[in-house]
Amino acid sequence: MKIIVLVITAFLTLISCTSQSSKSLFNGRDLEGWHVDVPKMDNDPNAINPFIVREGMLVSLGEPQGHLITDAIYQDFRLEVEYRFAGKPGNCGVLVFASTPRSLYEMFPKSIEVQMMHENAGDFWCIVQDIETDNMLERRGPKEEWGITEGKLRRIKNLTDGSEKPLGEWNSMTIECLKNSIKVWVNGDLVNHGYNATVSSGNIALQAEGAEVEFRKVMLTPINKLSETAP
Numbered sequence: 662m663k664i665i666v667l668v669i670t671a672f673l674t675l676i677s678c679t680s681q682s683s684k685s686l687f688n689g690r691d692l693e694g695w696h697v698d699v700p701k702m703d704n705d706p707n708a709i710n711p712f713i714v715r716e717g718m719l720v721s722l723g724e725p726q727g728h729l730i731t732d733a734i735y736q737d738f739r740l741e742v743e744y745r746f747a748g749k750p751g752n753c754g755v756l757v758f759a760s761t762p763r764s765l766y767e768m769f770p771k772s773i774e775v776q777m778m779h780e781n782a783g784d785f786w787c788i789v790q791d792i793e794t795d796n797m798l799e800r801r802g803p804k805e806e807w808g809i810t811e812g813k814l815r816r817i818k819n820l821t822d823g824s825e826k827p828l829g830e831w832n833s834m835t836i837e838c839l840k841n842s843i844k845v846w847v848n849g850d851l852v853n854h855g856y857n858a859t860v861s862s863g864n865i866a867l868q869a870e871g872a873e874v875e876f877r878k879v880m881l882t883p884i885n886k887l888s889e890t891a892p
Contacts, residue, residue: 683882686731686865687719698762698770699727699869711869719876721753721869728770728866730759736862737885739892740836743878750779750828751872754786757838758863764789766811770866773858775836775845776819777874782834783819783845783852792817792843792855817855824850831877839887849891 686694691714701708702725711722712729721729742755759772769788776784785792787809794800800818801807807814824847826832835846841858844851867876 683880686879686881687876689717690714692719692729694732695729696732697727697729699725700763700768701725701727712867715875717877719867719879720747721867721874721876723751723753723869723872723874726768726869726871728756728759728762728868730762730770730866731864734862734864735838735881737839737883738837739882739884739888740838740865741878741880741882741892742834742836742876743831744777744834744874744876745826745831746779746828747873747875749872752779752868752870753777753872753874754868754870755834755836756788756864756866756868757836757843758790758858758860759866760860760863761789770864771860772863772866773843773855773860774868775834775843775853776816777834777868779828779872780825781819782825782832782847783821785817785819785843785853785855787815787817790858790860792841792858794853794855817853819845819847819852820854821847821850821852824848824852833878835892837884837887837892839884842887844887846891851891 756772759770761771764771771789774786802814841861842856845853
């Protein structure tokens with residue numbers, strides 16, 4: 662009887678570990694589950710919403726600048742994003758652990774940004790939240806200039822060069838957030854690993870920051886440990 666109970670327990674544990682369901686945060690039709698925060702839309706009746714759905718893709722037009730933010734708050738997850746610059750290369754990003762809107766430069770929500778800027782994908786930017794990595798002096802600059810607000814060294818450079826695909830091709834970015842640690846892969850390369858973040862949960866946001874970017878996948882999966890290699 663004891664052996665049977667142990668077998669059943671092991672089986673149920675396996676089921677629970679493998680049944681963590683992935684879900685797309687983008688339904689392919691509209692922006693259900695998200696809300697827009699674009700400062701220019703507050704008072705300019707001619708300002709357009711820079712986040713649209715086109716041919717089954719979520720598109721950030723880049724201008725006017727702002728953020729598309731999930732209605733829900735998440736923690737302990739893997740976020741898989743497939744994106745490409747639709748025209749000229751430029752800037753964009755995925756913000757995790759986002760909270761208070763317009764906390765920096767009256768534009769950026771309090772968060773940790775995972776950079777998508779062309780040739781800089783995987784950098785961390787500290788936005789009124791902080792995170793640590795190995796080799797901080799080398800990758801962030803002089804310690805006395807570190808900070809999380811305007812005028813401070815908020816960028817922590819990624820670990821690789823050449824991980825992005827040529828312009829026009831699709832890139833995959835995987836972000837794992839567990840408690841207060843973040844790991845990032847771009848096209849299978851580990852490009853950043855941070856820990857001791859000052860936050861461990863929050864909204865997820867996509868940026869409109871000057872360049873048009875198409876997203877064909879925004880998939881979220883609950884996790885209970887960080888991956889050792891690219892998922």
